[in-house]
Amino acid sequence: MTSAPEPPASDDGHSRMRAADADRELVQQILAAALTGGHLTAAEYEQRSGRAVLAKTFGDLDTLTDDLPVTQLGVALPQPGDPYPSRVSSGSGREPIRSRLAILSGSELTGAVPVAEHLSATAILGGVEIDLREVEFTAPHLTIQCLAIMGGIDIVVPPDVAVEIGGGAIxxxxxxxKAAGPGTPGAPTVHITGFAVMGGVEVKRKERGVGGWAQRWGWS
Structure with missing residues (x-):
């Protein structure tokens, strides 16, 4: 009996991200199609299906499908550009980011990184860029405390989170x-507050770039 392949030695970052029920369900569909098509034996399917139920991360799911011709199995896969939901993770084990500071310089937060419940952003004669579209939310509410003094803080939020903005400026x-407003059920809420002196804090909603689930699993 052939077992599922071992995880790859390298880790590109996505493998540590927590998977959701929808991700596990999609892998179950792929495994069932592989069984029907003769790519897996009944014993192999049973083994991998059981592991899919218990999978916690994308890396766990990757190992169950890496040796299968996923795109040829007839399963309706997420396509490049399809949205995937913002969700609260129970933790990938990495230390959450809590601050970004730019003094006469620039600083950014972007990509599949964990973000703490409270995040401080300070720009003094500099600029801070925060892009939340791919981050790992570690709590249902994220508060971003901003201070911009002769500098700028730009915050990009995904379209499905709720956004509350409250701050002042001189x-x-x-x-x-139009960035402030409700989100979809189950998505995190982002509270943005603070102060700007001869500077600015700007918040924008943007769609996620091409990729989505398909890019995460290398199907695009």
């Missing part, structure tokens, strides 16, 4: 226009 700006 000879500057603090706001998000």
């Amino acid at each position: 000879m500057g700006g603090f706001g998000g226009g």
